[in-house]
Amino acid sequence: MQTTVEARIGELVRLQEARLAEEWKRMEAEKRSVRRIKVQGRELSRLTLLAVLYCQPRSRYFRDPALLAALEETAEELLGIQLPSGNVSLYNCNIDSPPDTAFTSHLVALVAQLLLRDAGQEAAKATNAVLTFLRRASPALLEGGIHTPNHRWVMASALAKMEELFGGAAYRERAFEFLNEGLDITDYGEWTERSNSIYNAICAYYLYDVGTVFGYAPALDAAASTLRMMRYMLHPGDTIATEYSGRQDLGQVARMDDRYYAAFHLIAARERDPELAALAAVAERTAPRGSVALLHWMLTPERMTPTVAPAPPSERYTVLFGEGNRAPVPDRVPYLGPVVKHPHGAPVLRHRRGPLSVTAMAGQPECLYVQYGEARMLGLKLGIGWFGAGAVSFPGIEPLGGDRYLLRAELEGCYFGPLADEHTLHAGGRYVDMPNHLRRRIGTVRTAVDIELTLLEDGLDLRVASDDPRGIYLQAVCLFPPEDGELSGEGLEATGPLTMRLSSGAALYSAGRYAIRIEGGASEHDEIAMRNDPPDARTRAVMVNWSTPTDATLRVRGIVFEEADGKER
Template sequence: MSEALRILRMVEEHWEQLLNKIEQTDNEWEREALVTRGLINLLSPLYCHSESNYYRDAALLPWIEQGVECLLNDQLDSGCISLVNCNIDSPPDTAFQVHGTAVALHVLERSGFPELSNVIGGIKLFLERAKPCLLTGGIHTPNHRWVMCGALANMYEIFGDEAFKQRAFQFLDEGLDITDYGEWTERSNAVYNSALAIHLIDVADVFEHMPSYEAVRRNLLMMQYMFHPDNHIVTEYSGRQDLGQRATMNDWYYTSLHLMASKDRNPVLIAMAALAEETAQVGSNALMYWMLYPEKMTLPEGQIEPMSENYTVLLGEGHRVRVPVDVPYGNQIRRHPYGAPLVRHRRGKLSVTVMSGQPELLYIQFGNSRMVGYKLGLGWFGIANVSFPSIEQVGDSRYRMDIELEGCYFDYLPPEKVQGLNGSFVDMPNLERTKTHVSKLQAAVEFELLDNGLNIMLISDNVPGIYFQHVFQFDPMGKIDGDGIRPTDIPGIQQLAKGYAVYEYEGDCIEIGPGEKKHRDVVMRNEKPNPDVIRLTINSVTPLRQTLSIRCYEARQ
């Protein structure tokens, strides 16, 4: 069976399942939630593909027409649509819609079937009405710019109006926000990487904008290091809604990888495209690209080398990002800063991510078992958990993160600074207060990466008596055991007072230790424990030169 035919059968099955749900519901609101503008993209390839079980099926046409009716009804007077639970009267969400609608339009027009004239007319009416939305509309997020540019390229291709190209280059001239190693601002491996890939390929194709091709290429090549052993995508450092989510590649990844692998004939991209054929959640978008561009979607012939499962890479080396340092000021720092360095380490079943710029410093997966986060808590002016600004390689397999934290108090304000404020502290220029009793705490963490785990070395010895807490967070699907584990008065939180603890899920084990209990705090001040994980802590006190061992292995049968 050809790849396109395989996807066709999947799309047919999707429609049959959806139709069954529609027919089974008696609730009008639930039916409206199922009958949406999404029917256009789902059913257009089924109606037009010559090998489809629904090829020119008259019963399908009213459903497509309902999809067009929903599309037009969803459009506001501005020409925009809304993401109804978030973005109202939204140019970026209209741009997302334009991309998919334009692809469906090309499929429908290429068929030449006269009975589709009303459907094609309705889609063109939507696009005509969307012109002012895209020509004047703004954005919220960095990725919105390139989605808008992709939609403007689609509109330029359909209508030929130079205004669309001029508008696109108003955004493109800002420069593409991608690092040298291929990461976008939002660091969203499971969602927005693929969204930008598919839209920027349109920009590159239609406007002959070679930097767009290079950005897509660079990001997709970075993604070779972003898969865990079960082919789920690395999401533990995302700056968007896919943070910590379990996700495989999607339709956009599938399509973008095939287009770029065919174009570049790069062995890594070819291997990733082959992996997408095995694992990606594909549907009508990929099917329509196969129908429209079969030559561009076909992978080069020859032996496909599997993707490497044995590597250690430091991405973003030398870059430093802002993290909370002057603790009492309560600085508002972006949670996942752009370009924060990270290390990816794979040894077959073992997958490790070391992360700067965020409180979650470490992720470990061994086969099916997952330590979803390691945080370092401090009893230091209410900081809760420490984030480190960078990562430095200090040996063949050793990586170091360090920071100097400042704590202090604040003096009085002179009378002229508080005059007329009636003692209202919140209205005072408090950042102008002079510091007193300034203290500096130095802390460093080193990770030694091994074939079967890693060692964590914690160093903080310039200020005695400071509480530290190692916080290990595990997937709740597994279980944790060890003679040195002690319960706490907070559900879901246990402390490792001595010895070693073993987390196990489906026969795959992560062992941690040795434990100790040098103070009694269950949670560091101002930390909000995640209730959805198994949480294990080790309590330590400075001065510290402490080594913890993490080892991964299969359970003995």
């Protein structure tokens, strides 16, 4: 084990030494700048980089006087971004922010622990500056608030590190004011923010310290649950499923970050879990492996070393999360209430067969994602010409047996009656000032539409069905990246700069050696887009138009081409 740890640390040291060369250039440019622009996190990342290289005997900068001078300067700069309250700001968003102070303080505390243990008396100035930052932050952490769910666990983790460094009961008491609210996690590992590439990692990483420092087992169990769920959330190429995120990573191409790297190593070692050990290896291969990774290997190598052989995550599975849950979607239109997008616990279906990766999602208009190798269909929406409903959001996903699943939407539409005089006289005829929510619903009408999915080895079939006899317009909208790949097909006709209609036959979207073929074109009406579902300028769209009653099937298949002759395989 010792040889493995030493080799791992040696490799990480070489990576950080290469990064330091670029950091020297930035530091010199800043010295020449008339006006330095503050960039939240730069001082912190620089501090961590300098600290690990100064303290690591395998580093060529070990105990280097020039590096120490830069470390001292950076520690003073860190104090310079701290506000009188003890907080820092995330300059483009959160001002005078306790949660961002918690993010910062957690890492500063780790750096402080390293400097206290390994930096020596020569680094006392830098060490004292770092400890001063933490002492000034203490009141902000003990009294400050949050504004997103994950902030509670970040605050609790920072408070745990403060207890480790300074002792006392106050930090623990404040942390448990948040922890006693209960952990917002489903039984399969999903958090409120549903953010597989950012906030899952944050929750798992910070809850590890909450669990270990405070001896709080539910935090460790939750972290492990989230990481185990992630074995079902990888697309080909080890990118992460972001297509149903409730945060800023929605639809982004993302891989594991260094928080995942640390969390998978720490939890895999604790749990002695072969699958988590394998996912730690994925993070080893795909995460940036910055100075935070080296910092953890230096501080607690025994906690970072999985003690079981990894069992590579399967690339063959079909799993339905949140079975039986119903998402709150707009089903009465015109809809007068708020739309809840990406609701916590909304069912998610994941289907993986090697290069094929499929996600079906309840609770949002983009109900389907398909990837085959490098080729990606970013989403499929089903638009409906129904009282301006736009694209349908399905409340649930129902297993039908075998590899078949049902998404059903039942919609209600109506018109509204007049208001009594007592509700309108004050408005002076201004409609928007009237209590329109009090209008009586008149002429209520209903319809239903189904998507039945049949999952296959190389794709899936989507059966779109509605027995409504009234000629309701339906439109499947298949979304593709605007900058990658090529769209072709004899039945394709351009309807706008980034929109095409598949009137007949099949469309082929190819990217590299891989392609996705969509067969089942139709043109039963001429609408370019459904009302209130305009084309998204960030995507290319292929539309298929039906009118009810309909029972039509889109056949989606993945194709890989031989490199030599371009023939399908």
